[in-house]
Amino acid sequence: MSQFKENLAKARGSLVFVVGLTLAFGTVFGLETWQPRSSGAYMTNSPIEFVEKESLPLRARRDLTDPERAIAKIAWTYFKNNTNEQTGLVNSVDGYTSATLWDTSSYLLGLISAKDLKIIEYDEFESRLTKILVTLKDIPLFDDRLPNKVYSTVSATMTTYENTPTTRGIGWSAIDIGRIMVPFNTLVWSHPEFTPLVDEVLSSWDMQDIISNAEMVGADTNDKGETILLQEGRLGYEEYASKSLALAGFDLSEAINYERYFEYVEIDGAQVGTDLRTPEELDALNFVVSEPYVLDGIEFGWDRYSQSLAYSAYLAQEGRYNRTGLLTAVSEDNIDQAPYFVYNSIFAAGKQWNAVTETGEDASEFKTLSTKASIAWYALYDTDYTAELFSRVKNNYAEEKGFYAGIYERTDEVNKALTANTNGIILESLRYIEHGPMVSIGRRVVTSH
Numbered sequence: 184m185s186q187f188k189e190n191l192a193k194a195r196g197s198l199v200f201v202v203g204l205t206l207a208f209g210t211v212f213g214l215e216t217w218q219p220r221s222s223g224a225y226m227t228n229s230p231i232e233f234v235e236k237e238s239l240p241l242r243a244r245r246d247l248t249d250p251e252r253a254i255a256k257i258a259w260t261y262f263k264n265n266t267n268e269q270t271g272l273v274n275s276v277d278g279y280t281s282a283t284l285w286d287t288s289s290y291l292l293g294l295i296s297a298k299d300l301k302i303i304e305y306d307e308f309e310s311r312l313t314k315i316l317v318t319l320k321d322i323p324l325f326d327d328r329l330p331n332k333v334y335s336t337v338s339a340t341m342t343t344y345e346n347t348p349t350t351r352g353i354g355w356s357a358i359d360i361g362r363i364m365v366p367f368n369t370l371v372w373s374h375p376e377f378t379p380l381v382d383e384v385l386s387s388w389d390m391q392d393i394i395s396n397a398e399m400v401g402a403d404t405n406d407k408g409e410t411i412l413l414q415e416g417r418l419g420y421e422e423y424a425s426k427s428l429a430l431a432g433f434d435l436s437e438a439i440n441y442e443r444y445f446e447y448v449e450i451d452g453a454q455v456g457t458d459l460r461t462p463e464e465l466d467a468l469n470f471v472v473s474e475p476y477v478l479d480g481i482e483f484g485w486d487r488y489s490q491s492l493a494y495s496a497y498l499a500q501e502g503r504y505n506r507t508g509l510l511t512a513v514s515e516d517n518i519d520q521a522p523y524f525v526y527n528s529i530f531a532a533g534k535q536w537n538a539v540t541e542t543g544e545d546a547s548e549f550k551t552l553s554t555k556a557s558i559a560w561y562a563l564y565d566t567d568y569t570a571e572l573f574s575r576v577k578n579n580y581a582e583e584k585g586f587y588a589g590i591y592e593r594t595d596e597v598n599k600a601l602t603a604n605t606n607g608i609i610l611e612s613l614r615y616i617e618h619g620p621m622v623s624i625g626r627r628v629v630t631s632h
Contacts, residue, residue: 230445232454234491242565247617252300254558254577254586255613259297261585261606262290265336271314272336276517277584277601280336281346284359289607291315291366292482292621295374296607296614312370316380320387325352325402326410328389332356351408357399357415360390361424365482368427369621390433397437399425417467418445418458419475419492426483427622441488450535451502456492457530468543471496471530473514477559481611484620497560499529501568503536509592512556512572513538516588517600518549525549551589551598554579555608562612 247255265274275286282290291312298308318339325331331341331352341352367385370377393400401415416424416438425435437443444459458469476493479485485493500511513527513536525546531537538546557572579597580586586609588600611621 230442230447231456231488231491233487234494236490239490239494240564240566242561242563242616244619245616247300247613250577251613251616254580255297255300255610256302257580257582258586258606258609258613259293259302260583261601261603262293262297264584265603266290266311267336270318270336270339271311271316272318272334272339273603274336275603279346281333281342281344282336282603283333284330284356284363286603287315287319288359288362288366289604291363292369293603293607293610295366295369295621296610299614299618300610312377313380316377316384319384320380323352324387325355328392329355329402330360330388332359351404354402354404354410355393357393357401358420358424360388360393361399361426361428364427364431365621368430372622390428390431394428394433394435397434399428399435399438413467415467417460417469418456419471422489423475423479426479430622441492448530448535450499450529451506453495453498453502455495455499455529462532462543468526468531468539468541470515470526470528472526472528473497473500473512473553473556473560477514477556477563477612478608480563480620481559481608481615482621484622493563496529497564500560501566504568504571510552510557510572510575512553512560513551514553514556516551516553516555516598516605517602518551518588519599520549522546522549523600525551527551527553548593549598550592552576552592553589554586555588555605555612558609559612562615 261277262273265277267273267280272282272287273290274280275282294308294311297303298305322330322334322339323341325341331349332354333342333344333346334340335342335346335348341349343349343353367381370381395412399415399421400412403411403413405411415421418441422439422441425439429435429439441456446457446459447454448457449455455471457471460467460469462468473496476489476496479489480493483489500513503509503511513529515524515526517524522540522544525538525540527538527550529536531539532543536550538550540546552572552575554576557576561569561573563569576590579590581601585601585606587597588602588605589598590596591598614621
């Protein structure tokens with residue numbers, strides 16, 4: 184039996200085990216007294232200003248309205264159109280037969296959401312889930328260790344980001360592996376009938392290889408074909424991706440510590456948490472975007488750290504709207520023209536409201552109101568501003584294809600990129616309105632169907 188299954192078996196049978204993981208590794212599910220570890224001692228004075236839950240404009244649980252349910256059905260259309268019948272994998276972008284583990288995670292969470300919202304019947308849920316888990320069980324691995332960064336959705340073989348076949352692979356993403364552990368944890372806790380298949384998937388993955396000194400480690404290759412291991416993740420993404428791994432029993436006490444490299448920057452009247460690590464130090468940008476914070480809320484229900492940092496990120500975006508009149512909900516998004524992927528950020532590389540490519544090139548002409556971020560903030564907060572965001576993007580779709588990624592700020596034209604990530608996050612956001620956080624540990628008992 185794998186380490187993952189052993190730990191989860193213990194966790195399912197013992198609340199003490201879950202609380203122990205929470206205290207030891209910082210997997211905080213609403214525990215107000217938790218403090219992160221730093222240099223072997225617990226900190227008593229946090230640099231983070233905590234916001235009490237009672238003061239937040241949180242949306243109350245309720246049934247979806249008819250228009251909201253119609254939106255969920257349109258988002259599901261994307262997956263109906265882009266699922267490969269043989270592999271069960273879903274295209275990352277409409278018609279583009281390639282997917283990362285992050286894209287696959289968005290599909291799996293969208294699939295769970297579609298079932299919970301009764302958009303699909305349990306039989307379809309079971310069939311789709313079984314097919315993709317069987318495929319993931321047999322995928323080739325980079326260096327025979329961990330999933331490659333990208334796979335063909337047609338053959339389930341390793342590819343480059345340009346969808347070129349590669350026998351060895353191009354490396355692994357610890358962040359993406361952490362994200363796919365969210366639907367895996369959800370299935371094991373809420374749909375235990377799939378636990379054996381999840382365990383089979385993970386049994387061949389050398390999960391310990393993505394952890395070094397309690398931090399997340401990704402892999403790339405250099406010009407000589409050598410494997411290069413790199414610390415992976417920045418504030419927001421790093422802690423979010425660590426949570427589901429910590430839940431499975433792995434020590435990520437450093438990665439999940441929000442306070443190690445933390446600094447506030449005032450942006451449009453809000454104190455926004457930023458990462459002190461610079462691109463020059465570790466060759467990675469410190470994007471502050473909506474994505475990890477809204478996902479943390481929708482999937483885990485926030486801890487006191489992510490709850491406070493998410494709210495400050497939200498307030499900055501509302502503040503920019505109040506200052507400029509431009510509706511603002513920014514995140515990472517595909518776009519429908521070169522360079523095809525942009526981080527529309529609150530803060531990145533020392534600049535406020537910076538829109539850049541993954542390598543840091545200026546992309547300010549592609550600043551976008553993100554559809555998924557707008558709907559996610561609407562699901563989490565009940566405010567006049569989130570109502571405006573929702574109203575602006577609720578019709579940003581093609582009925583037979585799914586939701587478009589966003590609306591370009593400069594031209595007010597639709598960014599017609601259609602992606603698994605946009606439509607998956609829309610589905611889980613709407614599911615959140617009815618059912619609350621995806622990972623249900625310590626909150627409720629969920630029947631399988």
